[in-house]
Amino acid sequence: MEPKGISQEGGNTSLRDALANLGRKLTQGRNSREQGTETRELERLRDSYLSLMQGCLTGIIYEDKPLKALGTEVYDRSVREVGRDWPSMAHTMIGVKRLANLRTLAESVIRNRIPGDLIETGVWRGGACILMRAILNAHGVTDRRVWVADSFQGVPPPDSKNYPADEDSTYHTFEELSVSFEMVRRNFERYGLLDDQVVFLKGWFKDTLASAPIDRLALLRLDGDLYESTIIALNTLYDKLSPGGYVIVDDYHVVSGCRNAIGDFLASRKISSGLSEIDGVGVFWQKTPLS
Ligand SMILES: C[S@@+](CC[C@H](N)C(=O)[O-])C[C@H]1O[C@@H](n2cnc3c(N)ncnc32)[C@H](O)[C@@H]1O
Numbered sequence: 335m336e337p338k339g340i341s342q343e344g345g346n347t348s349l350r351d352a353l354a355n356l357g358r359k360l361t362q363g364r365n366s367r368e369q370g371t372e373t374r375e376l377e378r379l380r381d382s383y384l385s386l387m388q389g390c391l392t393g394i395i396y397e398d399k400p401l402k403a404l405g406t407e408v409y410d411r412s413v414r415e416v417g418r419d420w421p422s423m424a425h426t427m428i429g430v431k432r433l434a435n436l437r438t439l440a441e442s443v444i445r446n447r448i449p450g451d452l453i454e455t456g457v458w459r460g461g462a463c464i465l466m467r468a469i470l471n472a473h474g475v476t477d478r479r480v481w482v483a484d485s486f487q488g489v490p491p492p493d494s495k496n497y498p499a500d501e502d503s504t505y506h507t508f509e510e511l512s513v514s515f516e517m518v519r520r521n522f523e524r525y526g527l528l529d530d531q532v533v534f535l536k537g538w539f540k541d542t543l544a545s546a547p548i549d550r551l552a553l554l555r556l557d558g559d560l561y562e563s564t565i566i567a568l569n570t571l572y573d574k575l576s577p578g579g580y581v582i583v584d585d586y587h588v589v590s591g592c593r594n595a596i597g598d599f600l601a602s603r604k605i606s607s608g609l610s611e612i613d614g615v616g617v618f619w620q621k622t623p624l625s
Pocket of ligand 1: 428455457459462487489540
């Protein structure tokens with residue numbers, strides 16, 4: 335009886351095939367082991383880079399003191415954690431947890447291939463948008479852009495005729511909220527992240543957002559401090575958000591006008607997916623994914 339794997343024709347092709355198969359399997363095994371190691375190393379380096387960016391952008395690395403505008407000038411890590419102060423130097427005021435939430439959701443739309451760009455409406459010194467650009471960089475994403483929308487001259491005075499919910503807002507009186515276009519550009523440059531994947535929308539949201547040449551969004555971050563700023567961004571941009579994309583609302587629990595705008599918008603669109611909490615200040619929701 336012919337031993338298994340050995341043919342008659344002066345050769346043992348079956349055995350050879352079997353060995354070749356085994357070799358292939360071993361090679362594949364080695365390659366996938368190597369690939370696994372490389373993937374883990376890549377993830378480690380990516381996390382190191384983005385964590386360092388987060389530490390710099392929030393100012394926790396150098397214990398950046400807060401501006402006097404909101405009271406104390408003493409740095410308190412627990413306050414910065416939930417973004418309840420305005421940093422004197424750091425490039426974002428949204429704090430550690432909301433910046434981490436931005437990273438989680440931005441990485442989720444990349445991993446889950448939710449199509450579209452990323453935008454923040456209300457950027458101040460640009461830090462949250464700088465992190466968005468860094469995330470694209472860390473994941474080697476070259477076909478998405480970061481839209482940076484701001485007046486670059488602070489919050490507008492309340493238009494209480496059209497938006498009564500803003501009547502008592504005093505945010506327009508804070509010079510600290512006015513950061514020039516040149517300064518924000520320079521901040522991107524400082525991190526080596528200013529390029530053609532960053533697009534600035536300069537002006538009041540009522541003049542810029544509706545006509546912005548944005549095709550599709552995967553992530554919409556709202557941080558405009560007013561009913562007006564929140565509702566305009568939603569009314570003009572929500573329909574461009576891909577199913578499975580996210581809306582992040584920075585001020586939900588601390589600015590009543592913003593909260594009212596979200597309530598009105600969700601009711602008008604009959605959206606009942608529910609809001610997820612971030613840090614007791616901000617919330618987010620996911621647009622119903624395609625099934
Ligand atoms: C609280 S700050 C944003 C903080 C920022 N997201 C960060 O990471 O630190 C609010 C920003 O919204 C902008 N803003 C508010 N309402 C606006 C509007 N209607 N049009 C244009 N910019 C507006 C202000 O100029 C300001 O830069």
